[in-house]
Amino acid sequence: MRIRHAAMTHVGMKRDHNEDSHVVRPDLGLFMVADGMGGHNGGEHASRVSITTVEEEVSRSREQRPEAFAGKGPLPESPVADILRQALETACSKVWRAAKADPALEGMGTTSTALLIAGGQAIAGHVGDSRFYMVRAGHIQLISEDHSLVQEQVKAGILTPEQARASRFKNIITRSIGFEEDVLVDVMGVAVQPGDQFLLCSDGLSNLVEEHELREMLDAGPLEDVPAKLVDLANARGGDDNITVIVLQADADEAVAAAPAPAPVPAPVPESPAPTAAAAAPAAASAASEAPSAAPAAASPATEAPATEAAPAAAKDGAAA
16 A cells, blocks of 8 residues: 655744644655644744654664564554554653753643554554544544644533633643643554555644545645645634644555455554542544544554653643633
8 A cells, every 4th residue: 555645834823933843754655743832932842852762763763673563463563553642642752851951941742643553554643733634434533632722621511612612721732742741642543445545644733624625635636736835724713823744644555456445444552550649631522524434543642751740731822720
């Protein structure tokens, strides 16, 4: 199977600098978006540290454990899930230590949503409110779940999704890379089928563009033009934040292009041992109203989560909420 991709980042219409970072490494099968917070220096530094750390950790694992990326076993037993989880945990620790070492970087953090495609499987690791979508058979589905105050309010029935989109608290996230030394990483996975499309983005896009519009843009193509079209649409609606988007499409090899695709088999990656008191509740994937059934996101605790109360929420400007 061949994976095509395209990506774009843009400062938006209101900001004077870009705190988003992203990586596109088809040789590693790694695609990632990070949306930093903590001011001009802090946010950009945090997102870049997270991106480069995950890239380095995945590259090292591919060199040392190539068999782990073969995708031979069942999806729920994929070792790639642990590799990606540990990479994001390492990134969290590095960002936290950097903030402690430099007062100018205090309070910095970042969202991080990474997709690792290997052996016909797509494994995602997720922290924060950047997003991971899948489009299959004409339906779009939000696979990740936002770690945000308004999402918690939606789940509790306090807000409707429409009210959450307009809330002045929508920039407050409840989980991030670097806000504390340890973090709970959501890990989820699907078996890739020919024709599947994936989209990773920062909230500068998802706050301004509806899910059906993402699907329509991907459907209209061509794939290489989709990021620019989405960025233009978000900017036309105000562009009040940095905007980053990565799109991917799985194409069948020519020799098997005529073969029928198997039935959808999205499957959750199993949880690690139960989290300590510091760990938030496992996230569940949120399906779009028109989406087919799909795997919930399986939350996996940091390996050394402190036995204290859960981390406080953090605003996207770096202030504690």
